Amino acid sequence: MNDKELCKLAAHAAKRSYSPYSHFAVGAALLCKNGDVYTGCNIENGAFTPTVCAERVAFFKAVSDGVRDFEKIAVAGGGCPPCGVCLQVMSEFAVGGFEILLVKDDGFERHTLGELLPLSFSLEK
Ligand code: THU
DSSP states (O other): OOHHHHHHHHHHHHTTOBOTTTOOOOEEEEEETTSOEEEEEOBOOTTSTTOBOHHHHHHHHHHHTTOOOEEEEEEESTTOOOOHHHHHHHHHHSOTTOEEEEEETTEEEEEEHHHHOSSOOOTTO
């Protein structure tokens, strides 16, 4: 799975977004070390706070399948970086070198988790 293909899967996942409140569709495609890809979309809720972001859906699908080793995640939706809560979830399972590909109109931007969340919370620090 190359980066371009992963970005395409993220953009495809965004089409399944359930976002009737914000109308902001986000999709994510998480590449695992075993080569599997888990996708996610944001799922909103009328009570607002139960809303989950696309990135967390992808991570939780993978972890609930017993997969915990990750390479990178592609995120499609407005070109925005993942929110702080999603970065914190990523930091639980991924090392600082874990890559985050932000899908843009004309391609993608590459970042590392360490760059976007230099000081994650950890009980061990
Ligand atoms: N959202 C994501 O799916 N990922 C993020 O990292 C930030 C925001 C979603 C949540 C909500 O459904 C919509 O985008 C607007 O905030």
